[in-house]
Amino acid sequence: MTLIDGRAIAAAITAEVTETAAKLRESGTVPTLAVLVPTDDDATAWYVRSIERAAKKVDIDCRVVKLENPTGEDVTRELDKLSADPSVHGIICQTPLPEGVTLDHVGAHIDPAKDVDGANPVSLGRLAAGLPTYAPATAAAVLEILKREQVALSGAQVAVVGRSTVVGKPAALLLLGENATVTVCHSRTKDLAAVTKTADVLVVAVGRAHFVGADHVKPGAVVIDVGTNPTPEGGLVGDVDQAAVEEIAGSITPVPGGVGPVTTSLLLRHTVTAAQA
Numbered sequence: 001m002t003l004i005d006g007r008a009i010a011a012a013i014t015a016e017v018t019e020t021a022a023k024l025r026e027s028g029t030v031p032t033l034a035v036l037v038p039t040d041d042d043a044t045a046w047y048v049r050s051i052e053r054a055a056k057k058v059d060i061d062c063r064v065v066k067l068e069n070p071t072g073e074d075v076t077r078e079l080d081k082l083s084a085d086p087s088v089h090g091i092i093c094q095t096p097l098p099e100g101v102t103l104d105h106v107g108a109h110i111d112p113a114k115d116v117d118g119a120n121p122v123s124l125g126r127l128a129a130g131l132p133t134y135a136p137a138t139a140a141a142v143l144e145i146l147k148r149e150q151v152a153l154s155g156a157q158v159a160v161v162g163r164s165t166v167v168g169k170p171a172a173l174l175l176l177g178e179n180a181t182v183t184v185c186h187s188r189t190k191d192l193a194a195v196t197k198t199a200d201v202l203v204v205a206v207g208r209a210h211f212v213g214a215d216h217v218k219p220g221a222v223v224i225d226v227g228t229n230p231t232p233e234g235g236l237v238g239d240v241d242q243a244a245v246e247e248i249a250g251s252i253t254p255v256p257g258g259v260g261p262v263t264t265s266l267l268l269r270h271t272v273t274a275a276q277a
């Protein structure tokens with residue numbers, strides 16, 4: 001079994017982004033990403049620090065806007081302001097959002113041209129229609145890993161477990177765009193293991209530690225583990241029971257060091273692309 005090195009893939013993307021960012025600066029544009037943080041959440045705080053660190057390395061300006069106990073209206077007003085600000089090229093609104101506020105609602109206030117984490121329903125619609133757009137960075141990371149690992153997708157059986165708007169659904173659309181035969185599974189799927197066992201590529205994005213085990217995996221399958229579940233000991237585990245699957249899968253993305261770092265690097269790539277446009 002091969003462990004897929006997400007950090008190495010992220011480093012390769014980061015090197016490309018560094019070059020593009022330098023060219024932008026030479027031509028007088030300071031590539032700028034705005035990160036809106038509407039709630040206090042440990043996982044989000046970690047992701048925001050990681051974005052800041054990564055942006056600094058590639059010389060992208062990162063503007064973190066922290067709101068204290070905002071209403072939905074406070075969030076949309078801030079997103080309207082950032083969308084209208086010509087010095088901002090990319091905008092990400094962190095989840096979770098305040099109680100009663102949905103990403104669909106606030107996402108509609110991110111200019112699609114700056115929507116580097118694909119949160120505007122317009123961006124998702126464009127993705128569904130096969131038009132150029134920014135896919136959510138995590139979904140894009142799934143595809144980027146499969147491409148860099150040269151996994152054949154055309155005609156392949158792919159199972160996506162999870163149907164969220166930020167990962168499962170857009171990942172399924174991106175995979176369809178590569179001519180994969182995509183099955184989307186979720187909490188109501190009957191006999192999940194029977195479906196996932198037929199998959200050459202298994203993408204798991206349910207947000208539950210060790211949800212997928214040995215009896216879910218086809219021998220030799222490529223397993224992409226999107227989960228980042230905090231453990232009581234302060235560590236991080238995926239949605240896949242890696243130890244149980246090790247003997248069966250052909251290759252797997254570890255957690256940490258798999259999809260996560262690639263997600264951050266793609267958010268930055270989307271930002272320089274937006275700055276070039």
Ligand SMILES: Nc1nc(=O)c2c([nH]1)NC[C@@H]1CN(c3ccc(C(=O)N[C@@H](CCC(=O)O)C(=O)O)cc3)C=[N+]21
Nearest residue numbers: 043044047093094095138228236256257258260261263
């Ligand atoms: N609008 C929005 N989009 C997101 O994509 C989004 C979000 N909100 N809110 C928070 C979650 C969390 N998230 C992570 C991204 C990378 C790592 C990551 O790189 N983790 C490291 C390890 C971290 C560690 O070791 O503690 C890794 O997997 O190797 C983790 C978590 C994106 N999120």
